[in-house]
Amino acid sequence: MTDGKLLSFVKSFTQLLEKNPSEEIIFTKGKVLLENLISVDDWLPEEFTKPHPQYYQQYLLYADPFDRFSVVSFVWAPGQKTPVHNHTVWGMVGQLRGEEKGTPYHEQPDGSYKPGTPIISYPGHVDTVSPNTHDIHEVANNHTDQISISIHVYGANIGKVQRLVYDPASGLEKGFISGYANKLVPNLWATP
Numbered sequence: 001m002t003d004g005k006l007l008s009f010v011k012s013f014t015q016l017l018e019k020n021p022s023e024e025i026i027f028t029k030g031k032v033l034l035e036n037l038i039s040v041d042d043w044l045p046e047e048f049t050k051p052h053p054q055y056y057q058q059y060l061l062y063a064d065p066f067d068r069f070s071v072v073s074f075v076w077a078p079g080q081k082t083p084v085h086n087h088t089v090w091g092m093v094g095q096l097r098g099e100e101k102g103t104p105y106h107e108q109p110d111g112s113y114k115p116g117t118p119i120i121s122y123p124g125h126v127d128t129v130s131p132n133t134h135d136i137h138e139v140a141n142n143h144t145d146q147i148s149i150s151i152h153v154y155g156a157n158i159g160k161v162q163r164l165v166y167d168p169a170s171g172l173e174k175g176f177i178s179g180y181a182n183k184l185v186p187n188l189w190a191t192p
Ligand code: FE
Pocket: 085, 086, 087, 129, 137, 139
């Protein structure tokens, strides 16, 4: 039996990280692996596609036992968006279904944060974040009438990471730990 797409991605990504790659390599070779995973929307189990009426959902699909990376399905009901937030580790956002609008925020001399040019992600597109270059953003479902789903890969077990949300006008920061919506992860050996 051949490996399913998610298992195949996890294996290839683990092999890539075993070489201790630079962020540049992760954002090139690793990005291609994620592009392959999201190129056809036929593998994400239904349990990890369910929106919540109030909150965007973060379902853990896989976490490396050494916290070197994690794979998360983000599910957005129509109109949902994140606060302005950071990640503290490298991240890649692969659009699987629908459209998302990502807006980078830049710190100003007075401590406030101003939005940069938004990017619309279409299925198959991979966006990146990094504390070295562009770590603070806001993400929104670009649809007001349908669900959007993206597959995120981060350089840590992102649900455990202490991070910050920002009030852009005042620059005020607040700590948060995102956790995950699910208690059970998919069986990689039974996922198409
Ligand atoms: Fe983010």
